[in-house]
Amino acid sequence: MYDWGYGWMPHGGMYGLGWVLMVLFWVLLIVGIVVLIKWLISSGQPRSSEPREGRRTALDILKERYARGEIDHEEFEERRRRLDD
Numbered sequence: 001m002y003d004w005g006y007g008w009m010p011h012g013g014m015y016g017l018g019w020v021l022m023v024l025f026w027v028l029l030i031v032g033i034v035v036l037i038k039w040l041i042s043s044g045q046p047r048s049s050e051p052r053e054g055r056r057t058a059l060d061i062l063k064e065r066y067a068r069g070e071i072d073h074e075e076f077e078e079r080r081r082r083l084d085d
Contacts (some may be wrong), residue, residue, distance in 0.1 A: 014045055 059080065066076040 008033065062071075062079055062083070064070050066073075071079075
């Protein structure tokens with residue numbers, strides 16, 4: 001006959017939803033593992049030192065100021081050395 005299990009309803013009152021929960025569990029587990037692996041791979045790579053498009057570095061601004069004549073060669077070289085340190 002019926003497998004009454006726990007409580008008053010057959011199969012513990014799940015009405016056959018146990019397999020749905022099992023599939024959902026495995027899908028969430030696999031997705032979690034994939035996300036964890038992607039995160040571990042991306043966190044181990046060094047970040048690029050190149051500026052993003054549209055962003056200027058301090059050296060770019062310094063070169064522009066030197067080209068416009070706002071600073072002389074000595075000041076340019078001194079500030080460039082400071083930026084390199």
